[in-house]
Amino acid sequence: xxxxxxxxxxIIFGYPGGVVLPLYDEMLKWPEIKHVLVRHEQCAAHxxxxxxxxxxxxxxxxxxxxxxxxxxxxxxxxxxxxxxPMVAITGNVNSWAIGKDAFQETDIQGITIPITKHxxxxxxxxxxxxxxxxxxxxANTGRKGPVLVDIPKDVFIAKTSMPFPEKIVRRGYSLxxxxxxxxxxxxxxxxxxxxxxxxxxGAGVVWSETSPQLRALAEKSDLPIIxxxxxxxxxxxxxxxxxxxxxxxxxxxxxxxxxxxxxxIGIGIRFDDRLTGKTNGFAAxxxxxxxxxxxxxxxxxxxxxxxVSGDLAQSLAAFVEAAPEKNxxxxxxxxxxxxxxxxxxxxxxxxxxxxxxxLKEINDATRGEAIVSTDVGxxxxxxxxxxxxxxxxxxxxxxxxGTMGFGLPAAMGAKFARQDMEVWAVVGDGGFxxxxxxxxTAVENKLDVNICLxxxxxxxxxxxxxxxxxxxxxxxxxxxSPDYGKLADAYGVKFFRCSRxxxxxxxxxxxxxxxxxTLCEFVVEMEENVFPMVAAGMTNDNLVMDxxxxxxxxxxxxx
Amino acid sequence: xxxxxxxxxxxxxxxxxxxxxxxxxxGTLNRLVSLFRRRGxxxxxxxxxxxxxxxxxxxxxxxxxxxxxLYQCLRQLDKLIDVVSVEDLQAENAVERELALIRVEPTVExxxxxxxxxxxxxxxxxxxxxxxxxxxxxxxPREIERLISALTPYxxxxxxxxxxxxxxx
Numbered sequence: 069x070x071x072x073x074x075x076x077x078x079i080i081f082g083y084p085g086g087v088v089l090p091l092y093d094e095m096l097k098w099p100e101i102k103h104v105l106v107r108h109e110q111c112a113a114h115x116x117x118x119x120x121x122x123x124x125x126x127x128x129x130x131x132x133x134x135x136x137x138x139x140x141x142x143x144x145x146x147x148x149x150x151x152x153p154m155v156a157i158t159g160n161v162n163s164w165a166i167g168k169d170a171f172q173e174t175d176i177q178g179i180t181i182p183i184t185k186h187x188x189x190x191x192x193x194x195x196x197x198x199x200x201x202x203x204x205x206x207a208n209t210g211r212k213g214p215v216l217v218d219i220p221k222d223v224f225i226a227k228t229s230m231p232f233p234e235k236i237v238r239r240g241y242s243l244x245x246x247x248x249x250x251x252x253x254x255x256x257x258x259x260x261x262x263x264x265x266x267x268x269x270g271a272g273v274v275w276s277e278t279s280p281q282l283r284a285l286a287e288k289s290d291l292p293i294i295x296x297x298x299x300x301x302x303x304x305x306x307x308x309x310x311x312x313x314x315x316x317x318x319x320x321x322x323x324x325x326x327x328x329x330x331x332x333i334g335i336g337i338r339f340d341d342r343l344t345g346k347t348n349g350f351a352a353x354x355x356x357x358x359x360x361x362x363x364x365x366x367x368x369x370x371x372x373x374x375x376v377s378g379d380l381a382q383s384l385a386a387f388v389e390a391a392p393e394k395n396x397x398x399x400x401x402x403x404x405x406x407x408x409x410x411x412x413x414x415x416x417x418x419x420x421x422x423x424x425x426x427l428k429e430i431n432d433a434t435r436g437e438a439i440v441s442t443d444v445g446x447x448x449x450x451x452x453x454x455x456x457x458x459x460x461x462x463x464x465x466x467x468x469x470g471t472m473g474f475g476l477p478a479a480m481g482a483k484f485a486r487q488d489m490e491v492w493a494v495v496g497d498g499g500f501x502x503x504x505x506x507x508x509t510a511v512e513n514k515l516d517v518n519i520c521l522x523x524x525x526x527x528x529x530x531x532x533x534x535x536x537x538x539x540x541x542x543x544x545x546x547x548x549s550p551d552y553g554k555l556a557d558a559y560g561v562k563f564f565r566c567s568r569x570x571x572x573x574x575x576x577x578x579x580x581x582x583x584x585x586t587l588c589e590f591v592v593e594m595e596e597n598v599f600p601m602v603a604a605g606m607t608n609d610n611l612v613m614d615x616x617x618x619x620x621x622x623x624x625x626x627x
Numbered sequence: 628x629x630x631x632x633x634x635x636x637x638x639x640x641x642x643x644x645x646x647x648x649x650x651x652x653x654g655t656l657n658r659l660v661s662l663f664r665r666r667g668x669x670x671x672x673x674x675x676x677x678x679x680x681x682x683x684x685x686x687x688x689x690x691x692x693x694x695x696x697l698y699q700c701l702r703q704l705d706k707l708i709d710v711v712s713v714e715d716l717q718a719e720n721a722v723e724r725e726l727a728l729i730r731v732e733p734t735v736e737x738x739x740x741x742x743x744x745x746x747x748x749x750x751x752x753x754x755x756x757x758x759x760x761x762x763x764x765x766x767x768p769r770e771i772e773r774l775i776s777a778l779t780p781y782x783x784x785x786x787x788x789x790x791x792x793x794x795x796x
Contacts, residue, residue, distance in 0.1 A: 240648075368699060
């Protein structure tokens, strides 16, 4: 507990059990650290994750040995994929019983080796102060990530006079420093010569808190700024140079711009397959510059021409300095034409009640200023398309792992961290049913989180794929639901159901005005699809546009 | 990388010798091996042992792959917290050795021939029994292969190899 207090931890998300009893007993003496009792350990990890994403501080979760620890696994895997600073503390059986298949024993260190930045099994209490201090250091420096500390019961009980370390020194782990001047020069030269440049900014910009530098770069070099899914918010979506997300379900204009660019500058992104499409057709006409804190990302999925390694706080700042002042009027006029021709469609003159109507209304009502979380799937893509984030660290979504059930607990973690902010959890009927037990936690903590439940009676994205790629053969994607009104009543959560567009604005207004958790069920059209779309395994030249657009044929992507 | 002097018959797949200095901790070796499995790198051999620094080990890994596999492998290894440093050793700048123990069970009339072959390879025969010998050789993997081939007609019943160890000159 002292280690947590030293780190300035103000909240931990956890669930007690046999071997962590000594820690829970000690906890009573530390009122400055709030403990949130979750209803499933997976959600403790997701709450710590949500907390970390909106604060850029380490989120802490705690579970007991065996099933408690294994229940954290999905949450830790989610955090490692999205480079989230997190410390997970697990109890284990007494150190002398480890390896003997004791009651509730599991090898959580072995299990989490591939999904943590680092992990520890601390069998000697003298090692504990250093291990905990280092765990926080590793989680929140360099490329961030989850660190797990597994502590046997007897080590919890044992006392040590070992002091906490003044400074963490770990051979072979150095903090990424300044970029090489030659790399910055090469990148600036390339930008100077480019006629059709774009930048793709990712989560690296969010974690390094370099949004201002990104915005300065956009202005100085008149650079179109595209975002990866997790980079949303790093550029104000109201800024005329912000082009939104690209890729599988991104803005068609952004994807087309990249395919036609002569220079692509990746800034804190990892060229994920959902963004690049089939990599050998990605930005085929472009030179590629890659800024990243993690050199193992260079050349991992796409070949690059210039790499700039180091912390964006230094490298992006240096690049803004070195970047030429430019004006790309001609390039912008092409981009504007694509934006006009291929916008994200929110149908107006329809009798149908669509998920897109709901998300657009939430955006309009909150002016893009709320914290919004999602699960994974259609509702996530619509949110990414339609929620116009103004600031970084307001977007809490499961990007890399694509975890159903993430949205609600992550929103709760975010709300615990930012009581001043309006928080919306956008979830589907599938994902919500995976973690809805946390409604109880929300009620107990009077947590003012609004849940936007998009109920289309299907696992929407899977259904969309079955429609498009499996010839409409729907296999186990119809999703039954309980009566959410009764469910909300049972938990004591304020409930709204809306199944007509006419009631939409009033429903959202009422939910926003209500203090405490709300569950807003939007019963929407069942078979709505997300467009545009690049099918998995295809290059980004194969954009399928929204059929509602005037020219439904393949876009003239490659000129 | 070195695309200029590419042999047209070269598939780009090469064997690389990587050495690493790692901190001894619970799970260190597990973490390394897990990385190879998870990322699909082809690990031909792995050798780990104590070194001149207390609390640290030196590893020699033989990895098969093209240049980009190798780059990825080095960077991913370097990223592990308990890995202090990694190096891609070039054969011309390194001493590379492997130890092999080869059990041969020749007929009585072939015993002398086996001794003679061992002698030609500067191999030792530390243990003999009524049925055969254990032959010990420390050499390059290629030389070891040659010795095994030479002994095979005389009845090789067991081979134990240490995997490569290497040191930069």
